[in-house]
Amino acid sequence: MATAIVGVGNIGSAVSRHLVAGGEPVVLAAKDQSRAQALAEQLGPLARAASVEDAISGADAVVFAVWLDTMTELIPANADLLTDKVVIDPSNPIGFDASGQMTRTLPDGESAGSVVAGLLPAGAHYVKAFGTLGADALAASAHRNPLAVLFYATDDEAAATTIERLIRAAGFEPWKAGGVAAAGRIEAPSGDLHQYGFNGEVVDIDRARSATAGSGA
Ligand SMILES: NC(=O)c1ccc[n+]([C@@H]2O[C@H](COP(=O)([O-])OP(=O)(O)OC[C@H]3O[C@@H](n4cnc5c(N)ncnc54)[C@H](OP(=O)(O)O)[C@@H]3O)[C@@H](O)[C@H]2O)c1
Numbered sequence: 001m002a003t004a005i006v007g008v009g010n011i012g013s014a015v016s017r018h019l020v021a022g023g024e025p026v027v028l029a030a031k032d033q034s035r036a037q038a039l040a041e042q043l044g045p046l047a048r049a050a051s052v053e054d055a056i057s058g059a060d061a062v063v064f065a066v067w068l069d070t071m072t073e074l075i076p077a078n079a080d081l082l083t084d085k086v087v088i089d090p091s092n093p094i095g096f097d098a099s100g101q102m103t104r105t106l107p108d109g110e111s112a113g114s115v116v117a118g119l120l121p122a123g124a125h126y127v128k129a130f131g132t133l134g135a136d137a138l139a140a141s142a143h144r145n146p147l148a149v150l151f152y153a154t155d156d157e158a159a160a161t162t163i164e165r166l167i168r169a170a171g172f173e174p175w176k177a178g179g180v181a182a183a184g185r186i187e188a189p190s191g192d193l194h195q196y197g198f199n200g201e202v203v204d205i206d207r208a209r210s211a212t213a214g215s216g217a
Contacts, residue, residue, distance in 0.1 A: 002027045003055040003166060004059035006052055006074065008039045010135035011090050012065030015170065020140050022169030029055035053078060061086035061162050063130060068093060068112050069106065083123040086162040088129030089116045092188040098139045102189055113153060113183025116155040122199035127163045133195045137202050142171030146204040151186045151193050155179040175208040178215060 002025040005012045009030075016026050020043045028036040029052040036049040039147045056062050056078055058079045063070050068091040075082065093106035093115075106112065114126040120126055129152035133141065141148040150172040160176065167174035177186050177193050193211060195202060203211070 001025075001060035002058060004029065004050075004055040005065055006030075006055060006062060007065035007070075008036050009065065011130060011138065012063065014135055014139040015063055015065060015090075015130050015189060016043060016047065017139070018170035018172075019166060020044070021142070021217040022171060024166065024169045027042045027055045027058050034216045037208055053081060056085065059085065060167065061087040061088060063090065064116075065090060065130070067091065068115065070076065071116055075116065077120045079119075083121050084125075086127065086159045087115060087116075087120055087127040087165075088130060088163060089126065089128050090157075092131055094189055104189055108190075111180075111184035111187055113180055113187065116128060117180050117183075124178065124201070125154075125156045125159035125162070127152055127156065127159035128180070128186060129153075129163045129167065131188075132186045132191075132193065135203060137195060141202050144171075144202075145203075146188075146206075147171070147173040149173045149175045149205055149208040151175050151177040153177045153180060153183045153186055172206075173205050175205060175212070177212060182215070 005016045005027045025046045028049045030036040038047040040047040089110045093112040095105045132151045133196045150167045164174040185191045188194045
């Protein structure tokens with residue numbers, strides 16, 4: 001089965017490119033379907049474009065590579081389709097003010113992960129992942145030696161198995177930060193396990209292991 005990528009902007013296009021390079025089929029959707037179609041044509045036979053509904057229906061895992069506000073609309077609108085799917089959430093609770101400064105869009109202590117997980121139907125398998133690096137670093141860091149880590153957070157074993165496969169296919173090392181309660185640790189702007197928390201550094205597994213030691217991850 002394919003992985004649906006809903007949103008083909010900075011994160012969605014980088015994830016799609018890496019997954020296809022790793023042999024994973026993807027089905028791409030966007031608000032403007034011509035953008036999904038154009039990316040699918042660039043990526044070749046493992047990629048196709050579809051509507052959001054058809055992309056979700058034709059996949060066993062769905063990456064919602066859209067802003068948190070968009071996710072709070074798309075998930076309830078497609079809730080029936082998400083039962084039994086692995087739902088992968090890269091969102092960060094960030095916005096930008098009039099002067100371009102990054103702002104936090106949720107109260108301190110509330111993670112985007114807890115918001116998104118709370119929107120899902122019973123039977124969906126939630127995991128926070130693919131948002132722990134800035135988009136440029138994500139695009140540039142696949143297949144490094146040593147491999148760059150992508151942290152994930154989930155309480156769900158099926159979701160953990162799927163995200164570990166996808167992260168490896170994308171050319172990274174998966175590392176569990178914890179359950180959904182730990183999602184805030186891997187989110188910008190203030191998560192200690194987000195790239196910003198490492199002062200912009202893209203870390204490998206030794207650094208990830210020491211950063212999560214003692215946290216029960
Ligand atoms: N950018 C980063 O460095 C970064 C890093 C980590 C995590 N993230 C997170 O990743 C997510 C995506 O960020 P991004 O930078 O990739 O955003 P982006 O470049 O603005 O792309 C957003 C995508 O969402 C699509 N979209 C918007 N409304 C939609 C709808 N109703 N149905 C389907 N698709 C819709 C857009 O489609 P169109 O192209 O047709 O408009 C676009 O492809 C955000 O939650 C962000 O917090 C971003």
